[in-house]
Amino acid sequence: MAVTIRDVAREARVSVASVSRALNGSPAVTDETRQRIASIAARLRYVPHSAARSLITKRTQTVGALLPDLYGEFFSELIRGIDLAARAKGLHLLVSSSHGDAVEAAAALRAMQGRVDGMLILSPHVDTEFLRANLPESTPAVLLNSALKSSQFDVLNIDNYGGAHAMTRHLLDAGHASVAFVSGPEDNFDAQQRERGYREAMAAFAPKAAVKVVAGDFSEESGYLVGRTLAKNGKPRAVFAANDMMAVGCLRAFAEAGLRVPQDVALAGFDDIPIARYITPALTTVRVRIADLGRSALERVAAAIEKPGRARHAAQTLACEVVVRASSGSGRTTKPV
Amino acid sequence: MAVTIRDVAREARVSVASVSRALNGSPAVTDETRQRIASIAARLRYVPHSAARSLITKRTQTVGALLPDLYGEFFSELIRGIDLAARAKGLHLLVSSSHGDAVEAAAALRAMQGRVDGMLILSPHVDTEFLRANLPESTPAVLLNSALKSSQFDVLNIDNYGGAHAMTRHLLDAGHASVAFVSGPEDNFDAQQRERGYREAMAAFAPKAAVKVVAGDFSEESGYLVGRTLAKNGKPRAVFAANDMMAVGCLRAFAEAGLRVPQDVALAGFDDIPIARYITPALTTVRVRIADLGRSALERVAAAIEKPGRARHAAQTLACEVVVRASSGSGRTTKPV
DNA sequence: AACTCCGATGAAAACGTTTACATTCCACTG
DNA sequence: CAGTGGAATGTAAACGTTTTCATCGGAGTT
Numbered sequence: 001m002a003v004t005i006r007d008v009a010r011e012a013r014v015s016v017a018s019v020s021r022a023l024n025g026s027p028a029v030t031d032e033t034r035q036r037i038a039s040i041a042a043r044l045r046y047v048p049h050s051a052a053r054s055l056i057t058k059r060t061q062t063v064g065a066l067l068p069d070l071y072g073e074f075f076s077e078l079i080r081g082i083d084l085a086a087r088a089k090g091l092h093l094l095v096s097s098s099h100g101d102a103v104e105a106a107a108a109l110r111a112m113q114g115r116v117d118g119m120l121i122l123s124p125h126v127d128t129e130f131l132r133a134n135l136p137e138s139t140p141a142v143l144l145n146s147a148l149k150s151s152q153f154d155v156l157n158i159d160n161y162g163g164a165h166a167m168t169r170h171l172l173d174a175g176h177a178s179v180a181f182v183s184g185p186e187d188n189f190d191a192q193q194r195e196r197g198y199r200e201a202m203a204a205f206a207p208k209a210a211v212k213v214v215a216g217d218f219s220e221e222s223g224y225l226v227g228r229t230l231a232k233n234g235k236p237r238a239v240f241a242a243n244d245m246m247a248v249g250c251l252r253a254f255a256e257a258g259l260r261v262p263q264d265v266a267l268a269g270f271d272d273i274p275i276a277r278y279i280t281p282a283l284t285t286v287r288v289r290i291a292d293l294g295r296s297a298l299e300r301v302a303a304a305i306e307k308p309g310r311a312r313h314a315a316q317t318l319a320c321e322v323v324v325r326a327s328s329g330s331g332r333t334t335k336p337v
Numbered sequence: 338m339a340v341t342i343r344d345v346a347r348e349a350r351v352s353v354a355s356v357s358r359a360l361n362g363s364p365a366v367t368d369e370t371r372q373r374i375a376s377i378a379a380r381l382r383y384v385p386h387s388a389a390r391s392l393i394t395k396r397t398q399t400v401g402a403l404l405p406d407l408y409g410e411f412f413s414e415l416i417r418g419i420d421l422a423a424r425a426k427g428l429h430l431l432v433s434s435s436h437g438d439a440v441e442a443a444a445a446l447r448a449m450q451g452r453v454d455g456m457l458i459l460s461p462h463v464d465t466e467f468l469r470a471n472l473p474e475s476t477p478a479v480l481l482n483s484a485l486k487s488s489q490f491d492v493l494n495i496d497n498y499g500g501a502h503a504m505t506r507h508l509l510d511a512g513h514a515s516v517a518f519v520s521g522p523e524d525n526f527d528a529q530q531r532e533r534g535y536r537e538a539m540a541a542f543a544p545k546a547a548v549k550v551v552a553g554d555f556s557e558e559s560g561y562l563v564g565r566t567l568a569k570n571g572k573p574r575a576v577f578a579a580n581d582m583m584a585v586g587c588l589r590a591f592a593e594a595g596l597r598v599p600q601d602v603a604l605a606g607f608d609d610i611p612i613a614r615y616i617t618p619a620l621t622t623v624r625v626r627i628a629d630l631g632r633s634a635l636e637r638v639a640a641a642i643e644k645p646g647r648a649r650h651a652a653q654t655l656a657c658e659v660v661v662r663a664s665s666g667s668g669r670t671t672k673p674v
Numbered sequence: 675a676a677c678t679c680c681g682a683t684g685a686a687a688a689c690g691t692t693t694a695c696a697t698t699c700c701a702c703t704g
Numbered sequence: 705c706a707g708t709g710g711a712a713t714g715t716a717a718a719c720g721t722t723t724t725c726a727t728c729g730g731a732g733t734t
Contacts, residue, residue, distance in 0.1 A: 017693075
């Protein structure tokens with residue numbers, strides 16, 4: 001840290017301006033001096049002081065990610081996608097995760113103020129009001145998986161609706177006459193979209209079949225309880241759980257009730273968590289390309305940073321794919337939505 | 338971003354020095370003015386420009402985390418632990434992950450230069466030479482899960498040895514006369530320690546029993562192949578896989594071979610990945626408190642940042658615990674190592 | 675009443691860059 | 705040969721803080 005641009009300049013018998021220009025690729029410097037300066041800088045192990053640079057350029061070359069308390073696989077995949085894209089763009093990644101409530105999220109958002117050029121925000125606690133209060137006007141932001149419909153912000157969502165729609169269709173196509181749906185928490189945006197996908201697919205492809213929605217809360221336990229109920233009364237031919245964990249719970253309940261999957265009842269989930277592959281029978285589910293979500297989000301915020309003028313905000317949606325495994329009782333394929 | 342300390346000073350009819358002092362809690366300012374300044378700063382939504390502050394204080398209030406391409410649950414737990422501790426200490430977290438090789442890791446490490454006050458490093462590519470070349474002398478660093486024994490750096494490891502030792506003992510205590518071990522990749526530090534734990538526990542508690550080590554590579558597939566071999570020849574009473582994924586593979590092989598777990602053969606893994614709980618039978622395994630690892634690491638680097646003088650480096654080890662489930666064929670308990 | 679001391683405040687330097695503007699030098703034009 | 709233009713380089717201001725040192729009052733001491 002001791003070696004500054006001044007040291008390089010002195011060593012190269014040149015002004016600090018020329019060093020700056022040479023190292024930043026300004027055309028107003030002869031190739032010969034650039035070479036000389038570059039080699040001297042390398043020899044001295046000079047590395048520009050980023051704070052000093054930020055002070056004058058008003059850029060930090062950093063984007064912040066605000067995340068809630070997230071599920072394991074989802075979290076790491078998301079960060080991987082973001083990180084990879086950030087590296088490709090020469091940006092750093094400042095992470096603040098595990099926010100339980102809106103107060104914590106607000107504090108984190110404000111703490112990042114001035115340290116980042118843009119923000120990636122994934123949080124159930126975020127709404128327009130929250131953002132207006134805690135996000136500086138000038139900071140570009142991309143909202144992930146948000147119910148927000150405001151044209152004020154960029155929004156990037158997973159196509160929960162399309163995925164659930166396609167899965168419902170798959171179950172119907174496989175010949176299961178009745179399909180029950182295990183819903184997620186009422187206030188959860190993903191859960192709502194998935195339920196809508198189920199309902200509309202039922203209406204479209206099996207208008208005469210009964211629509212049956214049973215309330216769950218995304219936990220394995222709630223799936224188990226629902227599964228027990230379904231095994232006792234109703235006995236649908238197929239069960240579509242709004243996420244994989246609940247499907248796992250259902251499976252446990254069915255096993256206890258002596259129901260065979262998929263012979264007696266077909267089963268499907270949503271998310272394609274790693275467990276889905278390893279339970280018996282392997283779970284048919286909807287795969288979400290989480291890393292892609294992260295990558296896209298970063299690319300959008302990077303674009304917004306590069307040209308601050310372009311304030312055209314848009315909502316975009318990322319496709320899912322149905323992954324057919326043994327639990328739905330049919331051939332083995334993967335089909336995109 | 339437009340409002341600076343100067344604006345606050347003007348509004349409060351006071352010098353910038355006083356504003357700085359008031360907001361930083363210097364005692365050399367009267368309570369009354371501090372109040373006034375604070376309220377004005379709040380009203381103007383003044384937030385100090387971190388780059389300007391860093392420039393003069395030479396502190397960034399940020400620690401960097403350098404991570405390899407990591408397994409899902411491990412990654413998110415680690416980050417959670419780090420993030421929570423960082424927040425508690427008022428530090429920011431700069432993440433760079435998914436490094437495939439030493440060259441990428443070196444680039445990332447250098448890119449963080451000057452942007453962080455300290456580093457958390459978890460990477461199989463890191464050795465003393467690498468660090469000397471890419472890590473500035475002055476930057477405190479804590480190495481996670483590293484084979485490095487140099488007293489040059491702080492090292493924080495998981496007690497793989499102790500965990501494996503305890504698990505081996507558990508299997509022997511449960512009455513399984515012969516215990517085979519499925520090893521991990523040869524060059525993997527964790528794998529080596531686990532194997533050592535197995536060997537020494539066998540020597541200590543079952544000196545007459547045969548030590549049987551079969552080579553795996555941490556993948557589910559390798560576990561499956563090993564499992565098939567074991568089912569055919571050898572048929573040990575218990576199998577201890579160096580990680581859970583291989584145990585899952587073994588389980589699949591045993592099921593195919595008609596071996597019942599745990600009646601015909603007991604099975605145990607290491608890591609306590611989420612799947613372990615949900616396969617049938619549930620897998621006995623060793624739980625690693627990953628979030629604690631992250632928390633401890635951050636706390637140590639924070640301590641090193643606070644008092645740069647204290648250059649006493651130490652190696653420390655984090656305990657694991659044996660989680661007994663159905664696959665090892667005995668009661669249900671959890672015992673710390 | 676003059677002095678000393680101390681606590682509160684202000685002025686200004688310093689941190690390490692980038693960049694607008696100034697300067698120099700040289701080749702070319704008329 | 706004077707003049708012009710442009711390319712290469714240099715000078716210095718600016719960014720927004722923190723902090724050292726100086727200044728200013730006022731209270732206490734002699």
